[in-house]
Amino acid sequence: MVSGVEMPELPEVETIKRELSVNLPGREILDVAIGDERPLRGIPPEEFRRRLIGQRFEDISRSGKYLIFHLSGGEKLVVHLRMTGALLLNPKNPKFARIVFKLDDGGCLVFSDVRRFGAMYLVKNEQEVVGGLGVEPLSEKFTPEKLASLLAGRRAPIKAVLLDQSFIAGIGNMYADEALFLAGIHPMTPAGKLSKGQIKRLHRAIQRTLIRAIESGGASVSTYRRPSGDIGTAHFDFKVAHRGGKPCPKCKAAVQRIKIRNRSSYYCPNCQRLR
DNA sequence: CCCGGAACCTGAAGGC
DNA sequence: TGCCTTCAGGTTCCGG
Numbered sequence: 291m292v293s294g295v296e297m298p299e300l301p302e303v304e305t306i307k308r309e310l311s312v313n314l315p316g317r318e319i320l321d322v323a324i325g326d327e328r329p330l331r332g333i334p335p336e337e338f339r340r341r342l343i344g345q346r347f348e349d350i351s352r353s354g355k356y357l358i359f360h361l362s363g364g365e366k367l368v369v370h371l372r373m374t375g376a377l378l379l380n381p382k383n384p385k386f387a388r389i390v391f392k393l394d395d396g397g398c399l400v401f402s403d404v405r406r407f408g409a410m411y412l413v414k415n416e417q418e419v420v421g422g423l424g425v426e427p428l429s430e431k432f433t434p435e436k437l438a439s440l441l442a443g444r445r446a447p448i449k450a451v452l453l454d455q456s457f458i459a460g461i462g463n464m465y466a467d468e469a470l471f472l473a474g475i476h477p478m479t480p481a482g483k484l485s486k487g488q489i490k491r492l493h494r495a496i497q498r499t500l501i502r503a504i505e506s507g508g509a510s511v512s513t514y515r516r517p518s519g520d521i522g523t524a525h526f527d528f529k530v531a532h533r534g535g536k537p538c539p540k541c542k543a544a545v546q547r548i549k550i551r552n553r554s555s556y557y558c559p560n561c562q563r564l565r
Numbered sequence: 566c567c568c569g570g571a572a573c574c575t576g577a578a579g580g581c
Numbered sequence: 582t583g584c585c586t587t588c589a590g591g592t593t594c595c596g597g
Contacts (some may be wrong), residue, residue: 404574
């Protein structure tokens with residue numbers, strides 16, 4: 291039952307960004323080994339290699355769940371880890387290595403991805419890839435008023451709306467469940483039906499959930515790994531996510547699991563009432 | 566525009 | 582023991 295707690299969401303991607311930012315900037319790409327072409331979107335493998343070799347990594351930024359590697363030549367390498375992607379720096383025995391960037395210090399940056407959903411883009415302007423994303427939930431632009439305006443009139447379940455990346459960028463299945471629990475809101479509540487008080491609590495819950503998870507280095511059980519290969523520990527703080535049948539930490543009622551949009555949603559039937 | 570569901574992919578886990 | 586089915590869920594695409 292605890293098989294899938296590892297999908298990179300905003301806190302995991304932010305952790306990877308911060309940890310790669312320590313040693314990767316300044317390194318030059320000497321070669322690129324492409325073991326699988328599927329991650330390369332909109333660019334032939336040979337062109338991908340040619341345009342990357344000789345460039346240096348500079349700053350690393352994040353938009354939603356995307357990592358953006360700024361390169362010395364002015365281009366941007368944009369990476370999405372999807373379900374099982376990982377970026378490992380100098381791993382000993384990497385499994386499922388799909389793309390390997392060989393670096394000028396003798397090391398390498400490895401993109402590993404069991405299920406091959408991950409995506410990479412090489413573009414002049416990252417907006418070509420991330421331009422459609424919604425508001426960053428940890429930015430000053432994300433206010434309770436902004437959240438209220440985004441929810442107004444929508445009949446879809448609040449859980450489904452939180453997962454829509456064109457709405458708020460970076461929230462995935464597990465942190466949506468955690469934020470809704472913290473706010474005491476049932477995941478099936480129609481988004482436009484939330485009260486002003488609920489919206490305020492949800493806004494605060496989203497920020498607190500994401501910030502705490504970043505402080506824990508993200509959540510991992512199986513495939514999510516930090517660049518060092520270490521795990522994150524945020525999943526030890528989960529109250530309901532992936533805890534079906536276990537007691538709610540607040541009231542001891544059994545955590546329920548339901549399907550919303552073909553995704554598992556976990557919630558406490560006592561602390562998160564519908565209506 | 567809004568909403569819901571299938572497809573993509575592969576390893577783990579459960580059933581018989 | 583081993584085959585078969587189901588499950589995981591970020592994103593895109595398609596149909597109503």
